[in-house]
Amino acid sequence: MTEEDVLSEFRASGALLEGHFKLSSGRHSGFYLQCARVLMNPERAGRLAAAIAAKIPREIRSQIDTVVSPAMGGIIIGHEMGRALGKDALFLERPEGTFHLRRGFALEPGAKVLMVEDVVTTGLSSREAIDAVGREGGEVIAEVSLIDRSGGEVDLGVPFFPLVQINFPTYAEDEVPAELAAIEITKPGSRK
Template identity: 45%
Template sequence: MLSKEEVLNIFTEAKALLTGHFRLTSGRHSNRYMQCAQVLKFPEYAQKLCADLAAKFQGQKIDIVVGPAMGGIIVSYEVARALGVPSIFCEREQGQMKLRRGFTIEPGANVLVVEDVVTTGGSVKEVMNVIRELGGNIVGVGVLVDRSNGAVDFGVPLHAELTMDIQSWEADDCPLCKEGIPVVKPGSREVK
Protein backbone atom coordinates (compact mmCIF):
# COMPACT_ATOMS: atom_id res chain seq x y z
CA MET A 1 0.00 0.00 0.00
CA LEU A 2 1.16 3.51 -0.85
CA SER A 3 1.44 5.99 2.01
CA LYS A 4 -0.35 9.35 1.86
CA GLU A 5 3.06 10.98 1.44
CA GLU A 6 3.89 8.75 -1.55
CA VAL A 7 0.54 9.58 -3.18
CA LEU A 8 1.00 13.31 -2.53
CA ASN A 9 4.50 13.11 -4.01
CA ILE A 10 3.09 11.58 -7.20
CA PHE A 11 0.50 14.36 -7.52
CA THR A 12 3.12 17.01 -6.76
CA GLU A 13 5.65 15.61 -9.24
CA ALA A 14 2.94 15.53 -11.93
CA LYS A 15 1.96 19.15 -11.13
CA ALA A 16 -1.64 18.04 -10.61
CA LEU A 17 -2.55 20.23 -7.60
CA LEU A 18 -3.37 23.68 -8.95
CA THR A 19 -3.98 26.90 -7.04
CA GLY A 20 -6.03 29.86 -8.29
CA HIS A 21 -9.78 30.50 -8.69
CA PHE A 22 -11.70 27.60 -10.19
CA ARG A 23 -15.33 26.84 -11.10
CA LEU A 24 -15.96 23.16 -10.35
CA THR A 25 -18.33 20.88 -12.25
CA SER A 26 -20.77 21.18 -9.33
CA GLY A 27 -20.91 24.95 -9.93
CA ARG A 28 -19.06 25.66 -6.70
CA HIS A 29 -15.87 27.72 -6.64
CA SER A 30 -12.54 26.75 -5.07
CA ASN A 31 -9.01 28.10 -4.64
CA ARG A 32 -7.49 24.67 -5.36
CA TYR A 33 -8.10 22.16 -8.13
CA MET A 34 -6.90 18.61 -8.53
CA GLN A 35 -6.21 17.98 -12.22
CA CYS A 36 -5.89 14.18 -12.27
CA ALA A 37 -5.29 14.21 -16.03
CA GLN A 38 -1.83 15.54 -15.21
CA VAL A 39 -1.14 12.39 -13.16
CA LEU A 40 -2.87 9.97 -15.53
CA LYS A 41 -0.83 11.15 -18.52
CA PHE A 42 2.08 9.24 -16.97
CA PRO A 43 1.42 5.49 -17.39
CA GLU A 44 3.72 4.59 -14.49
CA TYR A 45 1.78 6.87 -12.10
CA ALA A 46 -1.61 5.63 -13.37
CA GLN A 47 -0.55 2.01 -12.95
CA LYS A 48 0.90 2.55 -9.48
CA LEU A 49 -2.06 4.55 -8.09
CA CYS A 50 -4.73 2.31 -9.63
CA ALA A 51 -3.05 -0.94 -8.56
CA ASP A 52 -2.95 0.45 -5.04
CA LEU A 53 -6.63 1.44 -5.28
CA ALA A 54 -7.51 -2.06 -6.56
CA ALA A 55 -5.68 -3.59 -3.59
CA LYS A 56 -8.06 -1.76 -1.25
CA PHE A 57 -10.86 -3.97 -2.62
CA GLN A 58 -8.84 -7.19 -2.29
CA GLY A 59 -10.94 -10.17 -1.30
CA GLN A 60 -14.18 -8.79 -2.70
CA LYS A 61 -15.78 -10.54 -5.66
CA ILE A 62 -15.70 -7.99 -8.48
CA ASP A 63 -16.88 -8.92 -11.96
CA ILE A 64 -16.44 -5.59 -13.74
CA VAL A 65 -15.15 -2.06 -13.14
CA VAL A 66 -17.11 0.97 -14.40
CA GLY A 67 -16.15 4.63 -14.48
CA PRO A 68 -17.70 7.78 -15.90
CA ALA A 69 -16.23 9.39 -19.00
CA MET A 70 -13.89 11.26 -19.10
CA GLY A 71 -12.05 11.17 -15.80
CA GLY A 72 -12.96 7.62 -14.88
CA ILE A 73 -11.93 5.88 -18.11
CA ILE A 74 -8.22 5.46 -17.41
CA VAL A 75 -8.87 4.78 -13.71
CA SER A 76 -11.40 2.08 -14.62
CA TYR A 77 -9.02 0.47 -17.11
CA GLU A 78 -6.04 0.39 -14.76
CA VAL A 79 -8.05 -0.80 -11.72
CA ALA A 80 -9.68 -3.51 -13.84
CA ARG A 81 -6.29 -4.57 -15.15
CA ALA A 82 -4.99 -4.91 -11.59
CA LEU A 83 -8.07 -6.96 -10.64
CA GLY A 84 -8.04 -9.08 -13.82
CA VAL A 85 -11.60 -8.14 -14.83
CA PRO A 86 -13.17 -6.14 -17.71
CA SER A 87 -13.45 -2.36 -17.69
CA ILE A 88 -16.23 -0.29 -19.23
CA PHE A 89 -17.42 3.29 -18.91
CA CYS A 90 -20.58 5.34 -18.90
CA GLU A 91 -20.84 8.51 -20.95
CA ARG A 92 -23.34 11.26 -21.50
CA GLU A 93 -25.82 11.15 -24.32
CA GLN A 94 -28.06 14.22 -24.50
CA GLY A 95 -27.05 15.05 -20.93
CA GLN A 96 -27.95 11.59 -19.58
CA MET A 97 -25.35 9.12 -18.27
CA LYS A 98 -25.61 5.83 -20.20
CA LEU A 99 -23.75 2.72 -21.23
CA ARG A 100 -23.05 2.91 -24.95
CA ARG A 101 -20.75 1.20 -27.48
CA GLY A 102 -22.36 -2.18 -26.83
CA PHE A 103 -21.31 -2.20 -23.15
CA THR A 104 -23.57 -4.20 -20.84
CA ILE A 105 -23.77 -5.25 -17.22
CA GLU A 106 -25.24 -8.64 -16.46
CA PRO A 107 -27.95 -8.69 -13.79
CA GLY A 108 -26.38 -9.67 -10.49
CA ALA A 109 -22.84 -8.72 -11.59
CA ASN A 110 -20.65 -7.34 -8.81
CA VAL A 111 -19.54 -3.89 -9.96
CA LEU A 112 -16.82 -1.60 -8.66
CA VAL A 113 -17.36 2.06 -9.61
CA VAL A 114 -14.27 4.23 -9.94
CA GLU A 115 -13.56 7.90 -10.66
CA ASP A 116 -10.60 10.24 -10.69
CA VAL A 117 -11.91 12.97 -8.36
CA VAL A 118 -15.11 13.37 -6.33
CA THR A 119 -16.36 16.57 -4.73
CA THR A 120 -20.11 16.11 -4.49
CA GLY A 121 -20.14 12.65 -6.10
CA GLY A 122 -22.66 13.60 -8.78
CA SER A 123 -21.10 11.67 -11.68
CA VAL A 124 -20.50 8.58 -9.55
CA LYS A 125 -24.12 8.62 -8.35
CA GLU A 126 -25.31 8.83 -11.97
CA VAL A 127 -23.17 5.82 -12.90
CA MET A 128 -24.49 3.95 -9.86
CA ASN A 129 -28.07 4.62 -11.03
CA VAL A 130 -27.28 3.18 -14.48
CA ILE A 131 -25.77 0.06 -12.89
CA ARG A 132 -28.73 -0.45 -10.55
CA GLU A 133 -31.21 -0.03 -13.41
CA LEU A 134 -29.43 -2.89 -15.19
CA GLY A 135 -29.54 -5.10 -12.09
CA GLY A 136 -25.88 -4.76 -11.13
CA ASN A 137 -24.71 -5.06 -7.54
CA ILE A 138 -22.42 -2.18 -6.54
CA VAL A 139 -19.75 -3.46 -4.15
CA GLY A 140 -17.87 -0.20 -3.65
CA VAL A 141 -16.52 3.07 -5.01
CA GLY A 142 -12.84 3.78 -5.54
CA VAL A 143 -11.42 7.23 -6.33
CA LEU A 144 -8.00 8.70 -6.74
CA VAL A 145 -8.93 11.90 -4.88
CA ASP A 146 -11.81 12.51 -2.47
CA ARG A 147 -12.12 16.30 -2.30
CA SER A 148 -15.03 15.99 0.14
CA ASN A 149 -12.70 14.79 2.92
CA GLY A 150 -14.96 11.77 3.45
CA ALA A 151 -18.22 13.74 3.52
CA VAL A 152 -19.75 12.24 0.36
CA ASP A 153 -21.76 9.08 1.08
CA PHE A 154 -22.48 6.58 -1.69
CA GLY A 155 -24.09 3.98 0.60
CA VAL A 156 -21.28 1.52 -0.22
CA PRO A 157 -17.64 1.35 0.91
CA LEU A 158 -15.55 4.22 -0.45
CA HIS A 159 -11.77 3.99 -0.77
CA ALA A 160 -9.59 6.87 -1.94
CA GLU A 161 -5.91 7.14 -2.70
CA LEU A 162 -5.97 10.67 -1.31
CA THR A 163 -8.54 12.37 0.90
CA MET A 164 -8.32 16.12 1.04
CA ASP A 165 -10.27 18.94 2.59
CA ILE A 166 -10.27 21.44 -0.26
CA GLN A 167 -12.52 24.35 0.55
CA SER A 168 -15.21 25.36 -1.92
CA TRP A 169 -18.00 27.94 -1.93
CA GLU A 170 -21.28 28.58 -3.67
CA ALA A 171 -20.64 31.08 -6.47
CA ASP A 172 -22.70 33.75 -4.66
CA ASP A 173 -20.55 33.42 -1.52
CA CYS A 174 -17.13 33.06 -3.18
CA PRO A 175 -14.52 35.32 -1.55
CA LEU A 176 -12.36 35.10 -4.67
CA CYS A 177 -15.19 36.50 -6.81
CA LYS A 178 -15.63 39.31 -4.28
CA GLU A 179 -11.91 40.09 -4.69
CA GLY A 180 -12.42 40.30 -8.46
CA ILE A 181 -10.11 37.35 -9.22
CA PRO A 182 -11.05 35.85 -12.62
CA VAL A 183 -12.51 32.34 -12.46
CA VAL A 184 -11.26 29.43 -14.60
CA LYS A 185 -13.24 26.28 -15.50
CA PRO A 186 -10.78 23.37 -15.89
CA GLY A 187 -11.88 19.79 -16.50
CA SER A 188 -14.03 18.17 -19.16
CA ARG A 189 -17.62 18.77 -18.03
CA GLU A 190 -19.83 21.79 -18.22
CA VAL A 191 -20.88 23.46 -14.99
CA LYS A 192 -24.29 22.57 -13.60
Template identity: 40%
Template sequence: MDIAQVYKDANAFLEGHFLLSSGKHSAFYLQSAKVLENPKVAELLAISLAKQVRAAKVEVDCVCSPALGGILAGYELARALGVRFIFTERVEGVMTLRRGFEVKPKEKILICEDIITTGGSAMESAKVVQNLGAKIVGFAALANRGICNRFNVLRNIETPECKLDDSLPLFALEDFVFETYNPQNCPLCKQGTKAIKPGSRGN
Protein backbone atom coordinates (compact mmCIF):
# COMPACT_ATOMS: atom_id res chain seq x y z
CA MET A 1 0.00 0.00 0.00
CA ASP A 2 1.13 3.53 -0.77
CA ILE A 3 0.50 5.01 2.68
CA ALA A 4 1.40 8.55 1.66
CA GLN A 5 -1.21 8.37 -1.09
CA VAL A 6 -3.78 6.98 1.35
CA TYR A 7 -3.24 10.06 3.52
CA LYS A 8 -3.42 12.38 0.53
CA ASP A 9 -6.61 10.78 -0.77
CA ALA A 10 -8.20 11.37 2.65
CA ASN A 11 -7.03 15.01 2.73
CA ALA A 12 -4.98 13.98 5.76
CA PHE A 13 -1.56 14.99 4.42
CA LEU A 14 -1.63 18.66 5.36
CA GLU A 15 0.69 21.41 4.19
CA GLY A 16 0.97 24.75 5.96
CA HIS A 17 2.53 25.94 9.22
CA PHE A 18 1.95 23.64 12.16
CA LEU A 19 2.81 23.54 15.86
CA LEU A 20 3.71 19.97 16.85
CA SER A 21 3.23 18.37 20.27
CA SER A 22 7.01 18.57 20.70
CA GLY A 23 6.78 22.38 20.52
CA LYS A 24 8.56 22.47 17.17
CA HIS A 25 7.14 23.80 13.91
CA SER A 26 6.70 21.98 10.59
CA ALA A 27 5.36 22.66 7.11
CA PHE A 28 3.64 19.24 7.07
CA TYR A 29 1.16 17.45 9.32
CA LEU A 30 -0.50 14.03 9.22
CA GLN A 31 -4.12 14.00 10.39
CA SER A 32 -4.83 10.29 10.86
CA ALA A 33 -8.39 10.88 12.03
CA LYS A 34 -9.30 11.80 8.45
CA VAL A 35 -7.92 8.46 7.23
CA LEU A 36 -9.63 6.45 9.96
CA GLU A 37 -13.07 7.97 9.40
CA ASN A 38 -13.41 5.47 6.53
CA PRO A 39 -13.93 2.08 8.26
CA LYS A 40 -12.90 0.06 5.21
CA VAL A 41 -9.61 1.94 4.86
CA ALA A 42 -9.00 1.61 8.60
CA GLU A 43 -9.57 -2.14 8.35
CA LEU A 44 -7.16 -2.55 5.43
CA LEU A 45 -4.44 -0.51 7.17
CA ALA A 46 -4.82 -2.55 10.35
CA ILE A 47 -4.64 -5.83 8.45
CA SER A 48 -1.40 -4.68 6.83
CA LEU A 49 0.03 -3.66 10.20
CA ALA A 50 -1.04 -6.97 11.76
CA LYS A 51 0.89 -8.82 9.04
CA GLN A 52 4.08 -7.08 10.18
CA VAL A 53 3.46 -8.12 13.78
CA ARG A 54 2.78 -11.73 12.82
CA ALA A 55 5.79 -11.86 10.49
CA ALA A 56 7.99 -10.83 13.41
CA LYS A 57 6.45 -13.65 15.47
CA VAL A 58 5.51 -11.26 18.26
CA GLU A 59 2.88 -12.83 20.53
CA VAL A 60 0.08 -10.43 21.49
CA ASP A 61 -2.74 -11.00 23.99
CA CYS A 62 -4.09 -7.46 23.96
CA VAL A 63 -3.68 -4.11 22.20
CA CYS A 64 -3.68 -0.93 24.28
CA SER A 65 -3.86 2.62 22.94
CA PRO A 66 -3.58 6.05 24.53
CA ALA A 67 -6.75 8.09 24.07
CA LEU A 68 -7.80 9.83 22.06
CA GLY A 69 -5.81 9.61 18.87
CA GLY A 70 -4.80 5.95 19.14
CA ILE A 71 -8.21 4.44 19.86
CA LEU A 72 -9.43 3.78 16.32
CA ALA A 73 -6.08 2.49 15.07
CA GLY A 74 -5.65 0.31 18.15
CA TYR A 75 -9.15 -1.14 17.99
CA GLU A 76 -8.77 -2.06 14.32
CA LEU A 77 -5.35 -3.61 14.96
CA ALA A 78 -6.75 -5.68 17.82
CA ARG A 79 -9.56 -6.85 15.55
CA ALA A 80 -7.06 -7.80 12.83
CA LEU A 81 -4.96 -9.73 15.36
CA GLY A 82 -8.00 -11.34 16.97
CA VAL A 83 -7.23 -10.07 20.48
CA ARG A 84 -8.95 -7.79 22.97
CA PHE A 85 -8.52 -4.02 23.10
CA ILE A 86 -8.21 -1.52 25.94
CA PHE A 87 -7.23 2.14 26.15
CA THR A 88 -5.68 4.49 28.65
CA GLU A 89 -6.67 8.12 29.10
CA ARG A 90 -5.42 11.20 30.90
CA VAL A 91 -7.11 12.20 34.13
CA GLU A 92 -5.90 15.59 35.30
CA GLY A 93 -2.87 15.16 33.09
CA VAL A 94 -1.96 11.66 34.31
CA MET A 95 -2.34 8.62 32.02
CA THR A 96 -4.71 6.13 33.68
CA LEU A 97 -6.53 2.86 33.00
CA ARG A 98 -10.24 3.35 33.75
CA ARG A 99 -13.74 2.17 32.67
CA GLY A 100 -13.41 -1.24 34.26
CA PHE A 101 -10.47 -2.29 32.09
CA GLU A 102 -8.19 -4.82 33.76
CA VAL A 103 -4.77 -6.24 32.95
CA LYS A 104 -3.84 -9.83 33.65
CA PRO A 105 -0.43 -10.68 35.17
CA LYS A 106 2.19 -11.10 32.42
CA GLU A 107 -0.41 -10.35 29.73
CA LYS A 108 1.43 -9.60 26.46
CA ILE A 109 0.37 -6.10 25.38
CA LEU A 110 1.15 -4.25 22.17
CA ILE A 111 0.85 -0.45 22.43
CA CYS A 112 -0.73 1.12 19.35
CA GLU A 113 -0.91 4.76 18.24
CA ASP A 114 -2.19 6.37 15.05
CA ILE A 115 1.15 8.18 14.65
CA ILE A 116 4.38 7.79 16.58
CA THR A 117 6.35 11.01 16.88
CA THR A 118 8.54 10.88 19.99
CA GLY A 119 6.49 8.04 21.46
CA GLY A 120 5.77 9.93 24.65
CA SER A 121 2.08 9.01 24.92
CA ALA A 122 2.79 5.42 23.92
CA MET A 123 5.36 5.09 26.71
CA GLU A 124 2.93 6.61 29.21
CA SER A 125 0.38 3.93 28.29
CA ALA A 126 3.03 1.25 28.43
CA LYS A 127 4.07 2.22 31.93
CA VAL A 128 0.46 2.21 33.17
CA VAL A 129 -0.24 -1.37 32.09
CA GLN A 130 3.28 -2.51 32.94
CA ASN A 131 2.78 -1.30 36.50
CA LEU A 132 -0.34 -3.48 36.61
CA GLY A 133 1.67 -6.57 35.72
CA ALA A 134 1.53 -6.63 31.91
CA LYS A 135 4.45 -7.40 29.63
CA ILE A 136 4.97 -4.89 26.81
CA VAL A 137 5.92 -6.72 23.60
CA GLY A 138 6.23 -3.75 21.24
CA PHE A 139 4.77 -0.59 19.75
CA ALA A 140 2.78 -0.06 16.56
CA ALA A 141 1.43 2.84 14.52
CA LEU A 142 0.00 3.55 11.12
CA ALA A 143 2.70 6.15 10.55
CA ASN A 144 6.08 6.88 12.11
CA ARG A 145 7.47 10.40 12.03
CA GLY A 146 11.02 9.01 11.81
CA ILE A 147 12.25 10.18 15.21
CA CYS A 148 12.08 6.59 16.49
CA ASN A 149 13.65 3.73 14.54
CA ARG A 150 11.39 0.98 13.27
CA PHE A 151 11.70 -2.78 13.79
CA ASN A 152 13.23 -3.41 10.37
CA VAL A 153 15.67 -0.49 10.60
CA LEU A 154 18.97 -0.46 12.49
CA ARG A 155 18.17 0.39 16.11
CA ASN A 156 21.64 1.60 17.12
CA ILE A 157 21.23 5.10 15.71
CA GLU A 158 21.08 7.64 18.52
CA THR A 159 17.71 9.37 18.58
CA PRO A 160 17.63 11.28 21.87
CA GLU A 161 14.14 12.70 21.23
CA CYS A 162 12.65 9.19 21.01
CA LYS A 163 11.04 8.13 24.28
CA LEU A 164 10.22 4.55 23.31
CA ASP A 165 12.01 1.58 24.87
CA ASP A 166 14.48 0.83 22.06
CA SER A 167 14.80 -2.80 23.17
CA LEU A 168 11.27 -3.42 21.84
CA PRO A 169 10.10 -3.48 18.21
CA LEU A 170 8.25 -0.58 16.59
CA PHE A 171 5.94 -1.52 13.72
CA ALA A 172 4.63 1.09 11.27
CA LEU A 173 3.27 1.17 7.74
CA GLU A 174 5.42 4.10 6.64
CA ASP A 175 8.11 6.52 7.81
CA PHE A 176 7.36 10.19 7.22
CA VAL A 177 10.43 12.33 7.87
CA PHE A 178 9.52 16.01 7.79
CA GLU A 179 11.91 18.81 8.61
CA THR A 180 11.04 20.52 11.89
CA TYR A 181 12.15 23.85 13.32
CA ASN A 182 12.60 25.41 16.72
CA PRO A 183 10.18 28.38 16.97
CA GLN A 184 13.03 30.88 17.27
CA ASN A 185 14.60 29.60 14.02
CA CYS A 186 11.46 28.77 12.05
CA PRO A 187 11.56 30.03 8.42
CA LEU A 188 7.76 29.83 8.28
CA CYS A 189 7.47 32.23 11.21
CA LYS A 190 9.92 34.57 9.48
CA GLN A 191 7.58 34.60 6.49
CA GLY A 192 4.91 36.04 8.78
CA THR A 193 2.57 33.04 9.12
CA LYS A 194 1.31 31.68 12.45
CA ALA A 195 1.67 28.05 13.48
CA ILE A 196 -1.59 26.19 14.13
CA LYS A 197 -2.01 23.03 16.23
CA PRO A 198 -4.39 20.62 14.47
CA GLY A 199 -3.63 17.51 16.56
CA SER A 200 -5.69 15.74 19.20
CA ARG A 201 -4.41 18.03 21.94
CA GLY A 202 -5.18 21.17 19.97
CA ASN A 203 -8.13 20.55 17.65
Protein backbone atom coordinates (compact mmCIF):
# COMPACT_ATOMS: atom_id res chain seq x y z
CA MET A 1 0.00 0.00 0.00
CA THR A 2 1.20 3.49 -0.79
CA GLU A 3 0.92 6.47 1.57
CA GLU A 4 -2.06 7.69 -0.45
CA ASP A 5 -3.76 4.26 -0.21
CA VAL A 6 -3.37 4.30 3.58
CA LEU A 7 -4.55 7.91 3.90
CA SER A 8 -7.57 6.99 1.75
CA GLU A 9 -8.42 4.24 4.26
CA PHE A 10 -8.15 6.80 7.09
CA ARG A 11 -10.28 9.36 5.24
CA ALA A 12 -12.93 6.78 4.31
CA SER A 13 -13.38 5.84 7.95
CA GLY A 14 -13.30 9.40 9.30
CA ALA A 15 -10.00 8.63 11.03
CA LEU A 16 -7.92 11.54 9.68
CA LEU A 17 -8.76 14.42 12.00
CA GLU A 18 -7.78 18.08 11.78
CA GLY A 19 -7.61 20.53 14.69
CA HIS A 20 -5.14 21.01 17.57
CA PHE A 21 -4.14 17.75 19.18
CA LYS A 22 -1.85 16.89 22.05
CA LEU A 23 -0.42 13.52 21.08
CA SER A 24 0.39 10.71 23.53
CA SER A 25 4.05 11.67 23.04
CA GLY A 26 3.30 15.12 24.50
CA ARG A 27 3.89 16.83 21.16
CA HIS A 28 1.26 18.97 19.42
CA SER A 29 -0.08 18.56 15.89
CA GLY A 30 -2.73 19.92 13.57
CA PHE A 31 -3.51 16.35 12.44
CA TYR A 32 -4.45 13.20 14.32
CA LEU A 33 -4.74 9.68 12.95
CA GLN A 34 -7.45 7.92 14.95
CA CYS A 35 -6.36 4.35 14.32
CA ALA A 36 -9.24 2.91 16.33
CA ARG A 37 -11.63 4.27 13.67
CA VAL A 38 -9.65 2.93 10.71
CA LEU A 39 -9.39 -0.46 12.45
CA MET A 40 -13.06 -0.67 13.53
CA ASN A 41 -13.88 -2.47 10.29
CA PRO A 42 -12.41 -5.99 10.57
CA GLU A 43 -11.98 -6.37 6.82
CA ARG A 44 -10.03 -3.10 6.58
CA ALA A 45 -7.96 -3.99 9.68
CA GLY A 46 -7.08 -7.35 8.14
CA ARG A 47 -6.10 -5.71 4.86
CA LEU A 48 -3.82 -3.23 6.65
CA ALA A 49 -2.23 -5.99 8.76
CA ALA A 50 -1.56 -8.11 5.66
CA ALA A 51 0.11 -5.10 4.03
CA ILE A 52 2.32 -4.60 7.10
CA ALA A 53 3.19 -8.31 7.24
CA ALA A 54 4.34 -8.13 3.62
CA LYS A 55 6.93 -5.48 4.63
CA ILE A 56 8.65 -7.73 7.18
CA PRO A 57 11.76 -9.34 5.70
CA ARG A 58 11.48 -13.13 5.41
CA GLU A 59 14.47 -13.77 7.71
CA ILE A 60 12.81 -11.81 10.53
CA ARG A 61 9.32 -13.12 9.83
CA SER A 62 10.53 -16.73 10.10
CA GLN A 63 11.88 -16.10 13.63
CA ILE A 64 8.72 -14.62 15.17
CA ASP A 65 7.22 -16.70 17.98
CA THR A 66 4.67 -14.23 19.33
CA VAL A 67 3.16 -10.85 18.53
CA VAL A 68 2.93 -8.30 21.37
CA SER A 69 1.36 -4.85 21.32
CA PRO A 70 0.88 -2.12 23.90
CA ALA A 71 -2.63 -1.31 25.10
CA MET A 72 -4.68 0.51 24.10
CA GLY A 73 -3.73 1.67 20.63
CA GLY A 74 -1.89 -1.45 19.53
CA ILE A 75 -4.41 -4.10 20.57
CA ILE A 76 -6.51 -4.29 17.39
CA ILE A 77 -3.65 -4.06 14.90
CA GLY A 78 -1.62 -6.45 17.09
CA HIS A 79 -4.43 -8.99 17.00
CA GLU A 80 -4.74 -8.64 13.22
CA MET A 81 -0.95 -9.02 12.85
CA GLY A 82 -1.18 -12.24 14.86
CA ARG A 83 -3.84 -13.46 12.45
CA ALA A 84 -1.80 -12.41 9.39
CA LEU A 85 1.30 -14.21 10.71
CA GLY A 86 -0.46 -17.22 12.27
CA LYS A 87 0.92 -16.34 15.74
CA ASP A 88 -0.59 -15.66 19.15
CA ALA A 89 -1.14 -11.97 19.89
CA LEU A 90 -0.65 -10.71 23.45
CA PHE A 91 -0.89 -7.18 24.77
CA LEU A 92 0.85 -5.19 27.47
CA GLU A 93 -1.01 -2.95 29.91
CA ARG A 94 0.12 -0.22 32.28
CA PRO A 95 -2.58 0.31 34.90
CA GLU A 96 0.04 1.59 37.37
CA GLY A 97 2.17 3.37 34.76
CA THR A 98 4.61 0.60 33.73
CA PHE A 99 3.89 -1.89 30.96
CA HIS A 100 3.56 -5.57 31.87
CA LEU A 101 1.63 -8.65 30.78
CA ARG A 102 -1.62 -9.40 32.63
CA ARG A 103 -4.72 -11.56 32.11
CA GLY A 104 -2.70 -14.78 32.27
CA PHE A 105 -0.50 -13.79 29.31
CA ALA A 106 3.07 -15.05 29.50
CA LEU A 107 6.01 -15.38 27.14
CA GLU A 108 8.09 -18.51 26.81
CA PRO A 109 11.62 -17.75 28.02
CA GLY A 110 13.60 -16.36 25.08
CA ALA A 111 10.51 -15.97 22.87
CA LYS A 112 11.21 -13.94 19.73
CA VAL A 113 8.63 -11.15 19.69
CA LEU A 114 7.30 -8.84 17.01
CA MET A 115 6.19 -5.57 18.64
CA VAL A 116 3.16 -4.02 16.93
CA GLU A 117 2.07 -0.38 17.33
CA ASP A 118 -0.56 1.72 15.63
CA VAL A 119 1.38 5.02 15.38
CA VAL A 120 4.97 5.81 16.33
CA THR A 121 5.89 9.47 16.86
CA THR A 122 8.77 9.70 19.35
CA GLY A 123 9.02 5.98 20.07
CA LEU A 124 8.66 6.44 23.84
CA SER A 125 5.77 3.97 24.25
CA SER A 126 7.48 1.50 21.91
CA ARG A 127 10.73 1.60 23.87
CA GLU A 128 8.81 1.15 27.14
CA ALA A 129 6.94 -1.81 25.64
CA ILE A 130 10.17 -3.34 24.28
CA ASP A 131 11.73 -3.04 27.75
CA ALA A 132 8.67 -4.72 29.27
CA VAL A 133 8.98 -7.68 26.89
CA GLY A 134 12.58 -8.08 28.07
CA ARG A 135 11.44 -8.06 31.72
CA GLU A 136 8.82 -10.69 30.81
CA GLY A 137 11.51 -13.00 29.39
CA GLY A 138 11.11 -12.35 25.67
CA GLU A 139 13.21 -10.60 23.06
CA VAL A 140 11.77 -8.08 20.61
CA ILE A 141 13.41 -8.77 17.25
CA ALA A 142 11.54 -6.09 15.25
CA GLU A 143 8.69 -3.61 15.42
CA VAL A 144 5.99 -2.77 12.91
CA SER A 145 3.36 -0.04 12.89
CA LEU A 146 0.63 1.33 10.69
CA ILE A 147 2.14 4.81 10.74
CA ASP A 148 5.59 6.27 11.42
CA ARG A 149 5.12 9.95 12.31
CA SER A 150 8.77 10.40 13.35
CA GLY A 151 9.98 11.54 9.96
CA GLY A 152 12.14 8.42 9.84
CA GLU A 153 14.08 9.65 12.88
CA VAL A 154 12.90 7.23 15.55
CA ASP A 155 15.42 4.73 16.97
CA LEU A 156 13.73 1.82 18.72
CA GLY A 157 16.87 -0.28 19.07
CA VAL A 158 15.34 -2.95 16.79
CA PRO A 159 14.52 -3.03 13.07
CA PHE A 160 11.37 -0.99 12.38
CA PHE A 161 8.97 -1.60 9.49
CA PRO A 162 6.08 0.89 9.34
CA LEU A 163 3.41 0.48 6.70
CA VAL A 164 3.86 4.15 5.78
CA GLN A 165 5.74 7.20 6.93
CA ILE A 166 3.55 10.27 7.22
CA ASN A 167 5.25 13.52 8.02
CA PHE A 168 2.58 15.71 9.57
CA PRO A 169 4.53 18.32 11.54
CA THR A 170 4.57 18.00 15.33
CA TYR A 171 5.66 20.62 17.85
CA ALA A 172 7.03 20.70 21.37
CA GLU A 173 4.88 22.59 23.90
CA ASP A 174 7.01 25.75 23.51
CA GLU A 175 7.15 25.56 19.68
CA VAL A 176 3.40 25.50 18.84
CA PRO A 177 2.71 28.03 16.03
CA ALA A 178 0.28 30.84 16.90
CA GLU A 179 -2.37 29.64 14.40
CA LEU A 180 -2.37 26.20 16.03
CA ALA A 181 -2.24 27.62 19.57
CA ALA A 182 -5.42 29.58 18.79
CA ILE A 183 -7.37 26.30 18.41
CA GLU A 184 -8.64 24.50 21.52
CA ILE A 185 -6.49 21.46 22.35
CA THR A 186 -7.95 17.95 22.08
CA LYS A 187 -6.15 15.02 23.77
CA PRO A 188 -7.41 11.93 21.91
CA GLY A 189 -4.59 9.47 22.79
CA SER A 190 -4.58 6.82 25.52
CA ARG A 191 -1.86 8.35 27.71
CA LYS A 192 -2.94 10.95 30.29
